[in-house]
Amino acid sequence: xxxxxxxxxxxxxxxxxxxxxxxxxxTCLVVEKRDHIAGNIYCEEMDGIQVHRYGAHIFHTSDKRxxxxxxxxxxxxxxxxxxxxxxxxxxxxxxxxxxxxSKMWGIATPGEAQxxxxxxxxxxxxxxPKNLEEQALSLVGRDVYEKLIKGYTxxxxxxxxxxxxxxxxxxxxxxxxxxxxxFNDRYQGIPMGGYTKMVDKLLEGTQVRLxxxxxxxxxxxxxxxxxxxxxxxxxxxxxxxxxxxxxxSVRFETEKLEMENYQGNAVVNYTEREVPYTxxxxxKHFEFGKQPVTIISREYSSEWKKGDEPYYPVxxxxxxxxxxxYREMADKEKRVIFGGRLGNYRYYDMDKVIAAALEMCxxxxx
Ligand code: FAD
Ligand code: UDP
Numbered sequence: 001x002x003x004x005x006x007x008x009x010x011x012x013x014x015x016x017x018x019x020x021x022x023x024x025x026x027t028c029l030v031v032e033k034r035d036h037i038a039g040n041i042y043c044e045e046m047d048g049i050q051v052h053r054y055g056a057h058i059f060h061t062s063d064k065r066x067x068x069x070x071x072x073x074x075x076x077x078x079x080x081x082x083x084x085x086x087x088x089x090x091x092x093x094x095x096x097x098x099x100x101x102s103k104m105w106g107i108a109t110p111g112e113a114q115x116x117x118x119x120x121x122x123x124x125x126x127x128x129p130k131n132l133e134e135q136a137l138s139l140v141g142r143d144v145y146e147k148l149i150k151g152y153t154x155x156x157x158x159x160x161x162x163x164x165x166x167x168x169x170x171x172x173x174x175x176x177x178x179x180x181x182x183f184n185d186r187y188q189g190i191p192m193g194g195y196t197k198m199v200d201k202l203l204e205g206t207q208v209r210l211x212x213x214x215x216x217x218x219x220x221x222x223x224x225x226x227x228x229x230x231x232x233x234x235x236x237x238x239x240x241x242x243x244x245x246x247x248x249s250v251r252f253e254t255e256k257l258e259m260e261n262y263q264g265n266a267v268v269n270y271t272e273r274e275v276p277y278t279x280x281x282x283x284k285h286f287e288f289g290k291q292p293v294t295i296i297s298r299e300y301s302s303e304w305k306k307g308d309e310p311y312y313p314v315x316x317x318x319x320x321x322x323x324x325x326y327r328e329m330a331d332k333e334k335r336v337i338f339g340g341r342l343g344n345y346r347y348y349d350m351d352k353v354i355a356a357a358l359e360m361c362x363x364x365x366x
Contacts, residue, residue: 002224003029008214009231011039012350013340015202016357017229024365028206029224033213036196037203039231040311040341041350043194047256048291049284050194055250055299055311056267056281057195060185061351067187069354074198076189079286082180083267083279087147094269095182096140096148097175104143110176117141135166139174151273156301157248157314165316185351190286231340233310234326242325245345247304248312253277254297262294276300313345320345337364 005021007014010032018028036042040054058081061067070076083094093099101113120141129135132153136145149169153161157168173184181188191198214221214232222228230237235245266285270277277298284294304310313319323345330338339360341348348356 001226003027004225005029005227005229006031006221006225007229007231009039009340009342010034010037010199010203010208010210011231011340012041012199012353013231013343013357014039014229015199016354017339017361018206019202019204020358020361021365022205026365028229029221030203030206030208031212031214031221032208032210035210037208037210038196038199041195041199043196045194046295047293049289049295050287051254051283051295051297052195052281052286053252053254054309055252056283056286057350058183058188058190058286059350060183060188061349062185062187063351063355064186065358066351066354069358070191070198073201074191074193074195077192077287079190079266079288080188081182081267082265083182083269084265085148085152085269085271087151087271090147092148093180094148095172095174095180096144097173097180098178099180100144100148101176102178104147113176116143129166131162132164132166132169133161136161136169139169148271152269152271152278154273155276155278158301158303163316167315192287226335228336230336230338231343233342234323234330234338234345237336237338238326238329242329243322244306245322245326246314246319247308247310248314249302249304249308250311251300251302252297253300254295257294257296259294260290260292262296310342313341313347315345315347 004026005028007018007028007030010030014030018030021028041057042053043050044053058079059070059076085092085094092103098110098113102108105116107113117140120143121137124137126134126138129138136149150161153164157164263280263282266282267279269279277300279299281297281299282294284291337360338344339357340353
């Protein structure tokens with residue numbers, strides 16, 4: 001065998017594995033079907049601006065080990081994500097906090113906000129929220145749900161809020177303080193010079209073959225290495241033999257504008273149903289850019305079908321049950337490790353992907 005590991009996918013999981021393996025004297029070959037490294041955190045420079053081609057990526061974590069880890073490969077700026085929600089021309093701060101409530105109801109204190117929320121849900125008697133709608137209503141009341149959650153969520157997931165799991169909305173902080181930081185995490189920022197540079201460093205000294213789909217030459221590739229680290233879709237690995245897992249896909253419409261500042265913020269969410277896109281990203285604001293032009297991306301969410309890019313796993317009960325069946329098969333594999341967002345069918349943030357890869361390396365490469 002020529003290599004110790006064949007790594008399928010040059011995304012964050014594959015790149016961390018490659019770095020750790022190299023550090024321990026192992027050899028890896030990375031194959032990547034796209035024409036670039038870095039998976040979904042890929043950034044390309046346009047007019048001096050780092051454009052997040054597969055959607056806005058803000059690094060945030062409370063895991064000190066992960067934070068120190070990524071800081072070996074990049075210097076992070078002091079960006080704090082504070083998106084704005086736009087509903088029929090009205091602007092609200094996110095996540096849901098006293099700025100949001102004050103604008104919504106013209107009130108000033110946490111006590112007033114809590115009283116309004118309580119009065120809006122008193123008749124619902126929700127004790128244990130069964131779905132996203134009940135979860136959202138019980139947390140923020142009817143007005144915030146109707147204006148800032150319902151339309152956005154149904155566009156994003158293509159499903160009624162009653163048919164979605166409650167945990168999705170619990171990703172967002174809810175605060176009764178005037179604090180617009182979208183995350184509660186201890187550490188946050190964007191790598192200066194973009195994510196691609198960071199992944200490039202992780203892959204330093206490892207051979208990478210771009211434009212190579214594992215399934216187009218599986219036999220030849222398998223023959224090159226002792227083991228396989230697979231970060232593609234788990235159902236595809238088994239030729240969808242148990243059924244097809246569902247994903248949400250996203251289409252980005254990216255446009256260069258001859259102006260310095262289009263929307264005054266990196267992220268503006270369009271929360272009403274009638275606007276077809278979910279949000280507009282203005283990339284330069286992630287890095288406090290001063291260029292005379294700007295680049296924006298409108299994000300359109302859609303149902304995934306074979307051949308599309310899978311972005312978000314749909315972790316509802318039906319899909320999770322199917323995933324478990326695939327996982328049982330995967331657990332029996334002696335020479336294949338499944339990792340990352342697609343291999344584990346999980347809505348992982350970057351820090352969780354890194355933590356999972358490091359844990360795997362501790363076990364596998366000990
Ligand atoms: P990927 O980046 O998907 O990498 C997998 C790679 O494998 C891909 O490059 C793919 O082309 C390749 N591959 C697949 N199949 C094959 C094959 N058959 N042969 C060869 N190569 C193959 N996380 C955050 O922490 N903060 C954020 O703000 C954030 N925003 C996000 C926004 C969007 C729109 C999305 C979709 C995700 C966001 N995430 C965010 C999550 C983040 O993108 C992931 O945690 C991370 O990129 C996952 O890395 P990965 O290596 O598991 O997967
Ligand atoms: N969400 C919402 N309104 C918003 C922003 C988010 O209702 O303005 C909901 C929506 O259901 C979304 C979830 O909160 O799927 C999690 O949002 P997050 O920003 O974490 O989504 P991501 O950045 O991963 O797309």
